Amino acid sequence: EPEVTQTPSHQVTQMGQEVILRCVPISNHLYFYWYRQILGQKVEFLVSFYNNEISEKSEIFDDQFSVERPDGSNFTLKIRSTKLEDSAMYFCASIDREGYEQYFGPGTRLTVT
Amino acid sequence: AQSVAQPEDQVNVAEGNPLTVKCTYSVSGNPYLFWYVQYPNRGLQFLLKYITGDNLVKGSYGFEAEFNKSQTSFHLKKPSALVSDSALYFCAVSPADSGGYQKVTFGTGTKLQVIP
Numbered sequence: 001e002p003e004v005t006q007t008p009s010h011q012v013t014q015m016g017q018e019v020i021l022r023c024v025p026i027s028n029h030l031y032f033y034w035y036r037q038i039l040g041q042k043v044e045f046l047v048s049f050y051n052n053e054i055s056e057k058s059e060i061f062d063d064q065f066s067v068e069r070p071d072g073s074n075f076t077l078k079i080r081s082t083k084l085e086d087s088a089m090y091f092c093a094s095i096d097r098e099g100y101e102q103y104f105g106p107g108t109r110l111t112v113t
Numbered sequence: 114a115q116s117v118a119q120p121e122d123q124v125n126v127a128e129g130n131p132l133t134v135k136c137t138y139s140v141s142g143n144p145y146l147f148w149y150v151q152y153p154n155r156g157l158q159f160l161l162k163y164i165t166g167d168n169l170v171k172g173s174y175g176f177e178a179e180f181n182k183s184q185t186s187f188h189l190k191k192p193s194a195l196v197s198d199s200a201l202y203f204c205a206v207s208p209a210d211s212g213g214y215q216k217v218t219f220g221t222g223t224k225l226q227v228i229p
Contacts, residue, residue, distance in 0.1 A: 004156075031214045043157065043203065043219040056216055091156060099213020100164055101147055104157040 002026040004105035006092050012111045016081050021108045023075045023092030031055070032075045033093040033102060034067065043091065049075065082112045115140040117204050117220035125226045126194045134189040134223045136204030143209035146187040147217065148178055151201040160202075163187060164209070174198070194227045201225075 005024045013019050025032050034046040048055040049067050066078045075094075079086055089109050093102040116139045126132045138144055148160040161172025168180045178189045187204060201222045207215040 033216065042221045045216040045218065048214070048216055050214070055214075058216075093157075095214055100145060101159045101162050102217055103159065104149070106156040 004092055004094055004103050006090075006105035006108050008108060009106065010109045010111070012113065013082055015084060015112055019079050019082055019110065021077045021079075021090050021092075021110070023077075023105055024073050025075055025092065025094035026096070026103055027073070029094035029096050029103070031095040031099075032067075032069070033095075034077045035091045035093065035104075036060070036088040037091065037107075038088045046077070046090075079110075082110075084112050086110060087112045115144075115206050115208060115218045117206050117218055119202075119204055119220035119223045121223050122221075123224040123226060125228060127228050128196055129193050132189075132191050132194045132198070132225065132227070134202050134204075134225060136187045136189065136220060137185050138187060138204070138206040139185065140206050140208050141210070144187075145207045145209050145213065146178070146180060147205040147207075148172065148176070148187075148189050149203045149205060149219075151203065151222070153200075157203065160189070164213075194225075196227045196229050199225055199227045 007022045032049045035043050037043045045058050047057040047061045064080045068076050089107045091107045092105040118137045146163040149157040161170050163170050163180045171177045176191050201224050203222050204220045205217045207217045
């Protein structure tokens with residue numbers, strides 16, 4: 001069964017550094033999403049992406065964040081200058097043409113020190 | 114704005130007993146409703162969804178959920194719990210009136226502990 005994949009599984013970075021989190025959505029899916037889950041808290045929406053542009057973003061998704069689909073398979077989340085409070089599990093998700101349920105990747109645990 | 118409430122942080126149930134994990138929601142218009150399960154150090158795994166039609170929906174691993182519009186609830190149920198069902202369960206909602214591609218809003222999660 002096709003799956004959403006994410007790399008790396010764990011990223012440790014110093015405050016102020018740039019990080020890029022990578023996702024490979026399921027191949028025939030059209031909509032792509034990033035969510036994050038701070039340890040012990042609920043999963044929060046960051047951004048949705050369709051047809052090479054952002055469809056919706058949350059207030060968390062400020063100017064330090066950006067997303068890109070650089071080729072036909074990858075979907076990336078960049079954080080330009082990481083803060084301690086960016087430490088979280090970041091999940092990528094995608095939806096197929098029919099819509100409805102989102103398929104989530106295994107997540108990238110980002111630790112900012 | 115849409116929201117989900119999961120009133121129980123943890124539910125304990127004996128193996129073989131029926132289980133219920135509660136969820137209520139708030140959304141403008143009709144809802145699409147989902148349950149996801151998260152095992153330790155794993156991603157979110159889709160269990161089941163309500164889109165339209167029958168209020169009782171069946172999903173993976175013997176789980177089912179009942180949509181109750183008047184009570185704005187979507188409780189997750191299973192007739193006989195297994196120890197392997199122990200995990201973190203998330204209820205989620207998105208607004209139906211905006212199509213099937215909208216962001217999903219999650220509840221805070223309920224930890225299910227099945228006791229052997």
